[in-house]
Amino acid sequence: MKFDESWSVGQVDLDWIEATSAPVHPILAEIEAMAEPRRIPIVSRAVGRALAAMAAGRPRIVEVGTAYGYSTLWMALAQHTDGRIVTIDPDRERTDLARAWWRRAGIPDERITVINEPALSAIARGHPALVGPFDLVFLDALKDEYLGYLEGLLPALVPGGVVLADNVLWSGRVSGARPMVAGRDDVLGLRDFSQAMLNDGRFAATLLPVDDGLLVATLRP
Ligand SMILES: C[S@@+](CC[C@H](N)C(=O)[O-])C[C@H]1O[C@@H](n2cnc3c(N)ncnc32)[C@H](O)[C@@H]1O
Numbered sequence: 001m002k003f004d005e006s007w008s009v010g011q012v013d014l015d016w017i018e019a020t021s022a023p024v025h026p027i028l029a030e031i032e033a034m035a036e037p038r039r040i041p042i043v044s045r046a047v048g049r050a051l052a053a054m055a056a057g058r059p060r061i062v063e064v065g066t067a068y069g070y071s072t073l074w075m076a077l078a079q080h081t082d083g084r085i086v087t088i089d090p091d092r093e094r095t096d097l098a099r100a101w102w103r104r105a106g107i108p109d110e111r112i113t114v115i116n117e118p119a120l121s122a123i124a125r126g127h128p129a130l131v132g133p134f135d136l137v138f139l140d141a142l143k144d145e146y147l148g149y150l151e152g153l154l155p156a157l158v159p160g161g162v163v164l165a166d167n168v169l170w171s172g173r174v175s176g177a178r179p180m181v182a183g184r185d186d187v188l189g190l191r192d193f194s195q196a197m198l199n200d201g202r203f204a205a206t207l208l209p210v211d212d213g214l215l216v217a218t219l220r221p
Pocket residue numbers: 041042043064065066067068069070071072088089090091094117118119120140141142
């Protein structure tokens with residue numbers, strides 16, 4: 001229950017959270033500055049901070065959708081220095097840039113393994129880096145494939161492990177707050193994914209209305 005029912009979160013609150021949080025690592029700020037003009041879709045700072053909070057204490061992470069490695073770096077910086085991340089993106093041009101930023105941020109190469117192929121095919125052929133076990137799964141690639149990613153990676157998730165997925169509200173289109181463009185598989189895929197996760201007894205799951213919506217689900221031990 002709110003302290004005052006007439007109030008809802010606004011820009012002043014968001015600005016205060018940003019101003020009060022630890023400063024953003026300079027390499028993260030550099031990636032933001034490169035991604036924006038090139039229209040590379042990276043997670044928001046708010047989601048980055050949430051990923052960091054969840055990644056700390058979780059040494060084995062798998063991420064689907066690397067792009068410039070912004071979300072990867074939020075998690076790598078939060079993990080213990082022996083943490084490991086496997087991240088999947090078929091776009092080698094993007095992940096080569098990501099690798100250079102990770103190095104400049106002081107992350108040793110052996111901490112982050114990149115798989116340059118479509119996630120579903122890497123999962124289907126049993127890529128050795130995807131055997132697991134994993135403590136955290138982060139989904140941020142093709143929206144109509146989220147359920148497929150999860151089904152493929154779930155056997156490798158440890159009991160008590162966490163699934164995070166970005167964009168699950170898809171700017172109001174998943175809930176119907178804004179009209180869906182006809183035939184959009186991403187909206188339907190995200191809706192199916194969230195409905196499945198929120199009703200799957202194996203998980204304690206919720207959607208946090210952070211930025212474009214962040215699904216958080218813990219696999220019950
Ligand atoms: C939203 S971006 C990822 C952003 C990144 N997580 C971040 O916040 O810094 C989505 C990425 O998914 C990649 N992608 C596209 N198809 C894919 C697939 N089949 N499997 C894995 N990644 C894919 C794209 O190349 C793109 O770089």
